[in-house]
Amino acid sequence: MNATACAASSEMASTLTCPNCGWSWPLTMPTDACLWRTACPGCAAELTPLPGRCCIFCSYGSVSCPPVQCQTVEESP
Numbered sequence: 043m044n045a046t047a048c049a050a051s052s053e054m055a056s057t058l059t060c061p062n063c064g065w066s067w068p069l070t071m072p073t074d075a076c077l078w079r080t081a082c083p084g085c086a087a088e089l090t091p092l093p094g095r096c097c098i099f100c101s102y103g104s105v106s107c108p109p110v111q112c113q114t115v116e117e118s119p
């Protein structure tokens with residue numbers, strides 16, 4: 043399975059939750075890149091990835107980003 047097929051089978055619609063004010067809003071993640079920062083629509087706080095997380099979806103989203111979802115079905119040599 044290549045990366046494109048893997049991404050196509052992944053969940054692309056995530057719901058982000060602001061840790062500052064608790065606001066939740068839907069955000070569709072890009073298929074070919076991670077997203078490292080966004081602004082909360084509720085309080086305008088800038089959200090950046092938590093330590094050890096690759097992007098804001100993995101930090102604040104309801105689902106992880108496609109690369110992480112794909113890693114769960116791959117086996118390391």
Ligand SMILES: [Zn+2]
Pocket residue numbers: 060061062063064065082083084085086087
């Ligand atoms: Zn907020």
